[in-house]
Amino acid sequence: MYRTDMYEGILAETVTINGANGDMINAYMARPLGAGPFSAMVLVHHMPGWDEWYREATFKFANHGYVTLTPNLYFRAGHGTPEDVAAKVRGEGGIPDDQAVGDLAGAMIFLRGLPYGTGKVGIFGTCSGGRHAYLAACRVPGFDAIVDCWGGNVVMTPEQLDTKRPVSPLDYTKDLSCPILGLFGNEDKNPTPEQVDQHEAELKKHNKSYEFHRYEGAGHGFFYYQYPAYRQAQAMDGWQKVFAFLEKVLP
């Protein structure tokens, strides 16, 4: 908890990391100044891209004491404004799951190699980023906590599967090796409350450590102050739950 008589400093900058297939991609990193040790977080951006909200979120997590890295999962689509790059990816039907998981594994390995870490690395994502975070936390050993904010398409029907998304993330649940916090809006259409029920049932079935919170009066993306979906009270409570969870599982 910040006190007014504390010294505080944060370094935030763009770095490069090795992602899927050894590809070099860029990432935004923010870290508290000092010797640490600090726990670390990987943030997974949403479909609208590696945008300002995610750079601010990176800074926010650093402000709460985490070395935080947000890889640009759309690096391979070329460069321009985040919107233009994200529109290109949207036009291509998104990115392959394997590529996203490889990039997030690279981010985790990068963080583990830093000299001021506690050795603990969590992962946080919203929207498609929540889904990608879930996939990574299930498929890549080494994550110590996951925060899934309204990740849709975690529950997929066989008809929804394609070459980029060949497996429903729900099917990897048995491999999840860390506690999960999930935040969802009850008015969301993807995931619907029924899909969140299915997700919860699967976690329960495999005896996973989970904490789900569902908000009335909120739909999809209720943290995003730049969109009409923003819900102030639910967002403030959600952020409190995120940092309380991380304090518990990622000290």
Next chain:
Amino acid sequence: MCTMIVEKINVEGSGKGSGGWIKLDQANVSYDHPFNAPFEHALNIDFVNESLGPSARVAVELSEQAARELVRTILAVLDRAEAGGHLERISADSQVNCATQNE
């Protein structure tokens, strides 16, 4: 959450983006999250020129109702133009492209 519902078509024409006019070669039509329109999902059309990079884009984000009305209006205008004998011949290249997309 992203629907990932998208269709691509080849197009011929020009669009005016932030950097001025560009030659268009593709339109990406999606029903997914918009960047600016105040909806969770919108009918998005990105007119692009792939060879010029992600910034070569002319974008619209429409409500479902607006998109359907636009489609009806475009067809109505083309029907009137056809009835009046105003339609220009489509080039052989674009006919080939359209056929490929429809397969």
